[in-house]
Amino acid sequence: MPKRILQGKVTSDKNEQTVTVLVERRFKHPVLHKIVRSSKKYRAHDVNNAFKVGDSVRIIECAPISKTKRWTVLTDETALQAEA
Template sequence: MPKRILSGTVTSNQNEQTVTVSVERRFTHPVLKKTIRKSKKYRAHDETNQFNVGDQVRIQECAPKSKTKRWEVIAN
């Protein structure tokens, strides 16, 4: 089964080898028919600490690396 790939913006890189990525999704409300934006934050593994706040990155599912990290950065 293929692993999910999401794209988002780095919002924090204060931790060692970890970045927080905010991923936004847009959908139409079923009743109001209005486009709604929702965002969710994911903690992702960044092996080389190369990504900074504001960078656009792609993250991919992986095996758990810590209590909160289930994603890894694959590209920018």
């Protein structure tokens, strides 16, 4: 099964090697037939503390790193490893 890749904005970078990413999705409501926005926060592993608040990032699923971290920030090097 392929790993999911999501795109969002960094909302917090206060923790060491961790960023909080807000991912927003839009979908059509089944009854109201109206576009609804839904958002969710994910905690992602950022090895080099490279990303700051407001940055747009892509995150990829990975094995559990800690109690709350199940995602890794996708950089150019990790993108190449994920494709292989």
